[in-house]
Amino acid sequence: MTAAIGAPLPPYDPAAAENATTLPVGGPATVRAYVAELLRRHRRAFVTLVLVNSVAVLSSMVGPYLLGGLVEDLSAGSRDLQLGRVVGLFVFALAIQTFFVREVRLRGAMLGEEMLADLREDFLVRSVALPPGVLERAGTGDLLSRITTDIDRLANAMREAVPQLSIGVVWTALLVGALTATAPPLALAVLLALPVLLIGSRWYYRRAPRAYRSEAAGYAAVAGALAETVDAGRTVEAHQLGARRIALSERRIAEWTAWERYTLWLRSVLFPVVNVTNVLLTSAVLLLGGAFVLRGWMDVGQLTTGALLSQMLFEPVGLILRWYDELQVAQVSLGRLVGVREIESDSGEESLAPEGRELVAEDVRFGYRAGTDVLHGVTLRVPRGTRVALVGPSGAGKSTLGRLLAGIYAPRTGHVSLSGAELSRMPAERVRRHVALVNQEHHVFVGTLRDNLLLARTDADDAELWAALGAVDAGTWARALRDGLDTEVGSGGLSVTPAQAQQIALARLVLADPHTLVLDEATSLLDPRAARHLERSLARVLQGRTVVAIAHRLHTAHDADVIAVVEDGRISELGGHDALVEADGAYAALWRSWHG
Structure with missing residues (x-):
């Protein structure tokens, strides 16, 4: 997609923009509703800003009125001009204007910062509350571009555009009102210039939102391509994909810059x-005003005051157009940030709670893309306390089924339930109390060791934290830390080993105490010695719990109560290890292949 300046691009394609991102972009109704909510939260500060601005504008009109009076007195031949009083009033009005302009700037900046803080907090809270599957499918590029670029674009709008636009609207309304009251015939000049401004603005604003939306989506695509290339740097280098990734990035950048x-x-x-409108307004005021004065319909003082007031209109009108243009960019960014409101949250039915611990998947179908299913009519029953292993070739759907059983995804059709309570209809926090997913990914957050553990249960005391660490064989190295539980870990703090990071994750699991665990080879990324040590820790955590293990290595499946063989998105075999080996089916072939 290329375009030279002066040549318009093809019309904005909503489908293309939607395909460029996973998370939705909020529609106009969502954006308006959120802006109205922000104004309601800060209505007192907003009303105060309008009142302070009104005083500043009214005091700025004193000068034109005084000058108009002086001109009228001079034209009438008056010798008693009372210059001292006029100058005194002007200086007093100027002092008032200076004070209230300062207040306008200060209160406008404060209001903008408060609204920006609310926006950031709202976006974070709403994003955390999204269904886990939505966040997992969103990817890093789009999510990061919203948190960084869109917030940065909105920062200027919230700090400046919203307060300044409010100031400009009040300023313009008061000036037009004053012009109409002082010299009603000169209001015709505004009517002559207004159509030019309206036609030009309408032409612009009919195209700008779509263009800015495509621009933002293009930047998200650039960020996504770059983030993916960086994350997969070793793979790109190993498979000599550098030229292909560079070409992709250049194409994305070309589309964005277009x-x-x-x-x-x-x-x-x-x-x-805008400039033509200003010239037309000034010319109309002078020509009409001159004609009206010659005909005696108005005096020279009214013309002088009206001309000065019309000149004062240039600044607020320019202010409105300038910041409204800024708001076109901000509106797109705001739509991308509040778009998460259009995603159904995991509010669920608060009254819905499982009465038992039997995990059941019934005729489940699921796909990551519309029209393409990964799982096809899968039915699986996991009684309380049972250890089930999911085995099968790569890409068969094992991990996808595990995520459905953990409540990360909701099935397209069918049901995944815990003793009759559907996981997809329960709040995420309630699901996590019962079922937890443990995979290769483990994260240590910046903060103290205590903070990292309290994420699982905020009311746990130190004795419970030490007990959880001891349960996963982490007590020895944790007690050896200089500050114990108060030791800073994560980026900038103590650098923990991958095995220690996984032990911290398992200690959180002990504190959370879910009765059902879905394991996706939690130790497969560790070296063999650390993996064996951690598997012993994991065995203690698993005692007495229902376990669904996604077994990429068959020794995990050997000791399971039930083995489910997943092939092409279906369960082809179900039974114990010895029975499946004797059946000489798909599992037996996998077992022989694994044993050589």
């Missing part, structure tokens, strides 16, 4: 229209 040029071209049309 939309950047297009939005620049739109602005290059709007700004001359």
